[in-house]
Structures are given as structure tokens and as C-alpha cells.
Amino acid sequence: MKKLKIVSMSKYLPQKIESKKLEEEFGIPLGWSEKYSGVKTKHWVTHETNAFMGAKCLTYALKKANLKMDDLDLIISANATYDYPIPHQAPLIKKELNDYGTQVPCISIDTTCLSFVTALDIASYLLDGKRYSKIAIISSEISSKNLNPKDFETFTLFGDGASCAIVEYTENDESFVYGAHMMTKEEGAEETIVKGGGLRFHFKDYAYNPEDYSFKMKGKNLLRLAKKYIRPFIEDLFVKCGVTAKDIDFFIPHQGSKMGLFLFEKIYPEFKGKVANNLNTHGNCIAASIPMALYDAIEDGKICRGNTIALAGTSAGFSIGGIVLKY
């Protein structure tokens, strides 16, 4: 049991996009997006940067918790996409607020789609060990700039968005983290990839082309890995946490793909009716998907104080991770 309480959450969505309109514009068979990707609408940035969306979320979450920047003692950016190659994302979010009076430190944590879960796991140890007392975790993701309209699978699937959670050390036992678990099967490390633009395929040597500079997913291979490892992984997570499937009031899986969510519900039929699903209206928003779905579930009253909830998913890497907490 690690002493962590989620005190407030927020969400930012850029402009809404109808999948139908994208299909018409880019010559994708009508209905393809919803049928295969499960996405009817999503949101893509117009003017927004990662820092802009992250700062909006941080401001809302602080306001909801009746806190100001100086009350925080750590800002974690938990993201896989970034404004600049250098520096990392967290200080850029803080800079966007244009309020330079504080010294709140900024760090960035990246486990691709699991970044929020990893950051929450790490934050629980930093809080419980009394390194910090209030931490903001921000996942702000822009996928839309790295999509290839000819790759229907990724183009119709990915969305943009951001979310922030403020977590604090709490003396009482009403909210806490039961535990967390993670595994990496690196043979899948290149099966979800943006190949061009890093140091291996440098933009100096490889001219821009939508094929090499966009998201690529080997969906079937990823589902094969997920199918093999998810059930034993979740069992291990629950054992580590001292809970059983029956104890879980609400389950938030990463909104990775329609097939992934379908597979999860098939593997764990006992969670029927208790599984978050915002894929149809948000798409896969990388690390922002899990906290946005958590925010929605709290706002919609699907999660109440005292509920036991699990957040879990797969991520490019290939990793599986999860955390169980008493909200």
C-alpha cells in the first residue's frame, strides 16, 4: 500500500474530427474507420502544441483542486510525443504558463502508451517515501502530425488530446495504490514505430516521406503478443496487489485498438460493463488515452471515492503495465 490520492483531474481536447469527413477527403472506403478502427469521431490539433494542451490541463487541474503552481513540488510529463527533440517536454509545459516565480522541478517519463501508468507507479513511491508531497502528472499527445493517409489502420485510429492528474501524499487510508506491475517483451520493440526523425534514420540523411516518418503498427503481431501475455500478466498484477478480479469496480484499459479492447473483454468476461471505452469518440491518444478515460469515468460517476480501480494496457516497446488503486 503506497500513500497516494488523486485529488483532481482534467482533460483537453482539440478540434473534433468526423471520421466520415476524413474518409471522404482521403479516399478511404466510407465506414472503414468505425468498422475496423472503432473510431467515429476524434480530435486533432490545429494551433495546439503538446506544451499548450499540457499547460491547459495543468491549469484546470490546479484550479479544481484549489491549488497554485507553488503548492506542487514536482511536474511529470508522461508522454511519447514532444514539441522539440531537446529539451524534454515537462519544462516546456511549465513555461507555457508564463509564470516564472517558482522552482518546481520538471521531469519526463516515457513508456509510450503506458507513460501515465508508469508515472503514477513511480509517483506512488516518491510520495510514500516522502520525497515529494504533491505531484502533477501530465500526458499531452499529438499523433496526428505523424500519420500517413495511405495507412488506413493508423490514420483512422489515432487522435490527439491531453489529461492531467494531481496526486498527493495522504495520511489516511481511504485512497492508496495497492501495487503495480510491468513487463517488456522487446522482440516487439519495432512493431509500433515512427522510424524516421530520430538518430537512426536522421532527417539529414533520409528526406521526409510519409511512409517512413509516420506511425506504423504490425497490428496482428501485437495482438498475438497481447493474447499470449495479457491474462497471466493481469493475474500477476492482482496477486502482487492482493486483490482478485471481483474486487475491481472499474477497469481502464489503454484504448489501443478496437481488436485490442474486444480481445480484452473476451479474455476477462468478468469485467463486462465495468470497462472504460472512449475509443469511438477519442481514438488512440497514446499516453493520454488512459488518463482521459479515467477522467471521463470519474466525471460520469462510473468511479466514486473508495472504488478499487485498475489501469492497464500495452505499449510500443512492447510492454504491458498496470496499476491498481483505491480511488
Add this chain to the structure above:
Amino acid sequence: MKKLKIVSMSKYLPQKIESKKLEEEFGIPLGWSEKYSGVKTKHWVTHETNAFMGAKCLTYALKKANLKMDDLDLIISANATYDYPIPHQAPLIKKELNDYGTQVPCISIDTTCLSFVTALDIASYLLDGKRYSKIAIISSEISSKNLNPKDFETFTLFGDGASCAIVEYTENDESFVYGAHMMTKEEGAEETIVKGGGLRFHFKDYAYNPEDYSFKMKGKNLLRLAKKYIRPFIEDLFVKCGVTAKDIDFFIPHQGSKMGLFLFEKIYPEFKGKVANNLNTHGNCIAASIPMALYDAIEDGKICRGNTIALAGTSAGFSIGGIVLKY
């Protein structure tokens, strides 16, 4: 006191480069590199990727500690430069080893030049809180691909290299972390930058040019920030750790620049003769600088078991961070 012991360290350097040769080749006044950047030789990659150098270091460090991959329970990549935009670096390092038998999880932590210090700080809480018992922290950095030969300051300063530390939970009190401290003054967030190639200046919209796609540093502004904040920061760090400057047997500052190191020795004359300096032979290797200097100091017998050491520095962000440990 957090229970963490550094059990082994390693280092990898790619091909050696004489600054003199670079000066001749790129029309830089002879002697400029050593005079202004303080760099006589450094190392730049030929065939190596970040993952390649990181994997070499991980292999050496495991061998020195007489451990195998399966003995680890976490791999942290603590770096600011990366092979691909997606996925993050840690699983790519593990994949390079071509040994897919384990499920050791992989996460990446980025605070630019302070990534190793941040990872060590976080690792101390994960070990002390018994989330993990053995963690590999790897900093593998390639700066040379993002340098502009016309910008003498950065072109002559930056080097490539990698280092790995394996840290473990220890029951006895001979090795531990006293404490750590960090602050971010985000008004300096864009004063050390690689502007092009992220989402804000996307390679789709901004054709490659060495000016926008290379490291840029506003050296004078950074020194001004460092001058203002470093002394009070180090005082705070020592107070948090319950130590005084006299207790420090060896100090490892980030090898940021000749002026930065000079300034540090001026601010803290009491450390004279106890400060690591490998800038002349390695250049600034971003997050790999601090662990490489730590490795060298241990190998050279400047740091022995039981010594109290401090690692600290500034990083793009702009942040200052430090950690004090009993080695």
C-alpha cells in the same frame, strides 16, 4: 537515507576525434576547441546507435557484477537523444542484446543532461520502497548528428558516449543515498534546444537545415542562470541530505562547458582537487557525462567504498539537480 548501492559501472566510447583535426576540416581557427570549449579530444559515433552503445554498457556492467539479465528487475534508459521518435529508448537497448527470454520491464526517464541523476534519485525510492531489487540505469547519448559545423561553440563542445550503473537494494548501511534535490527555472527552457524535428517544427513542414536542426545554446544566459542559482541550490541539497561541503570526498559536476566548470570551482573553492573533469577528453556527452565521469573516478581510485560523493549539474530545461550518496 535510501537503501541503494552502486554494484557495478561501465562505459562505452566510440571512435576518438582530435579537435585539431575537426578544426582543420571545418575551417575553425586552430586551437579554438581547447581554448574556448576546453575539449582536446572527444568521441563520435561511426556505426553505433544509441541502443548499440547502451547494450554494450549493459553487457559489461552485468558481467562485472556477475549478473545476468534475468537478475535485473528494471531497466531505465536515462537519456535525451534517441534512435526513433517512437518507441522510447529503453526497450531498444534491451532488444539489441538479442536475448528475448526475460520480461524485465523497460522505462525511459528524460531530464536532458540530468537524466542519470534523476534516474538514480527515482531508483533510490523504487529500491527503498521494495518495488524492485536490482535496476540498470543506462545513459547512451549521440550528440554528433545534431551539430552545425558553423556553430563553433556547440560543434567543438559535444561528444558521444554511454555509461551504465547497476544499483541494488542493500540491507546493510555501508552504501546509501543521503538525498536528492532538483529545481526547474523554465524561463531557460528554450536556451539549450534542438528546435527542428519535433512536433512544433515538424520535418514535414520545415526542410532540413543545419541551423534549425542542430543544438543551439545561449551560453551567456545559461551561465547567468547558473551563477544566480547554483550556490543556494547546492546549499539546499546539502541541508536536505544532512551533510556539509566538508563531508564530500568527491564531486562530480555535469561536464557542461569549460566556463560552467570554471564557474563551479570559483563558487565552491572548498572542493578544489576533488572535482571530476573529463571535458578535455570527452566533451559534453549530455546525460552520459555524469555517469562516465563517475565511472572514471571509481576506476582511477579517486572514489573508494565508503566515500561520500555528490553528483550535480544543470540541464536544458533549465534545471539544476543533484544527489549525495555514500558509495
